Amino acid sequence: MYILAVESSCDETACAIVEMSESSRRILSNVVATQIATHALYGGVVPEIASRAHSEAITPVVREAVEKSGIELSQLDAIAVTFSPGLIGSLLVGVSFAKSLAYDLQLPLIPVDHIKAHTAAAYFVDQELEAPFLSLVVSGGHTSIYDVSCPHVFEEIGSTRDDAAGEAFDKVGRVMGLTYPGGAAMDRLATEGFEMIENGAEKIKFPSPAIPDETLDYSFSGLKTACINYLHNYRQKNELGDKDELPHSEKCLVAASFTEAVVGGICLKLKAALEKTGAKTLVVAGGVAANSHLRRAVAEVCEKAGVKLCVPPLSLCGDNGAMVGAQAYFEYKNGVRADCTLNAYASGEAAEAAAELMKFEKNN
Ligand code: KG4
Ligand code: ZN
Secondary structure (H helix, E strand, O other): OEEEEEEOOOOEEEEEEEEEOOOOEEEEEEEEEEOHHHHHOOOOOOHHHHHHHHHHHHHHHHHHHHHHHOOOHHHOOEEEEEEEOOOHHHHHHHHHHHHHHHHHHOOOEEEEEHHHHHHHOHHHHOOOOOOOEEEEEEOOOOEEEEEEEEOOEEEEEEEEOOOOHHHHHHHHHHHOOOOOOOHHHHHHHHHHHHHHHHOOOOOOOOOOOEOOOOOOOEOOHHHHHHHHHHHHHHHHHOOOOOOOOOOHHHHHHHHHHHHHHHHHHHHHHHHHHHHHHOOOEEEEEOHHHHOHHHHHHHHHHHHHHOOEEEOOOHHHOOOOHHHHHHHHHHHHHOOOOEOOOOOOOOOHHHHHHHHHHHHHHHHO
């Protein structure tokens, strides 16, 4: 079936057309308009600006996705949209657009959870990938481990109790003077930093984000604060003002030491999760799954544990429409449909209430 999928939960306006069936999963087009340059001016996403930018971008993005797909609107079988979690004003733009399109084309409308969608990007990497599997979703807003028993049933078995890994990367990056979002730049600096450490430079000791108990939970706020305090102390000791550039070598060492703590902590709980569940396949998804050091480390964990690893290419790690289309296919097969009363939900309780409501609608 052909699905047109819309994503607008944060700062990317995205639309894709995917072809999904029992035997194959194909991306026909995948257009992403990022607002990063605008938000970089403010050092983070400004919700009001994000919603306005989505309103401006959504029509051209959807049009481009249709043009690039090589199919006609009349060939579509369903419209999918991210309805939760995310910035409420941003989500509403995508949801309203998708509702109008579904109504106009008289097509089924499929609401999709953003976190499940991140995981679903993996279906394009491995055409054979099938639940059950474990999924680690590491993004700017989430860091959780899910036991995915069916493509639409996610049980959270571990999660961050405070900041998400991506948020920690971005906040530390900001204090280091990197442009928002700092994750990708931290990745590159860390590569240089690890080389320096190999050649004898001393790494900085930061606390692990793995909570030292039997849970599979993380806490990134202690690590983030320790790293930021280190940077403030370094500036004081070296008489650098807030606006003064840190020496490049110091940035590299901090990035490597911070990354080592993040990656080590994530992998510690991941190993425990694999042992606890006996899972045979692991998916790692979300924006931070683009991190080269994390990719390498989870590959090692999986190799040692004899677990199959499935990580999307960089182009499918960040927010995009194709991942929404993939998850929508499985939701559709499970009977999930929405109508013109579909609403958007920012997070937590509201999203759960929405899920309950949808179950109710499905049962009726
Ligand atoms: O999944 P995503 O695009 O949006 C959310 O749903 O949050 O993730 C964005 C996050 C940002 O925090 C960004 O800094 C981080 O992913 N990120 C990275 C890398 N590339 C993107 N973090 C670490 N290393 C990277 N290479
Ligand atoms: Zn995301």
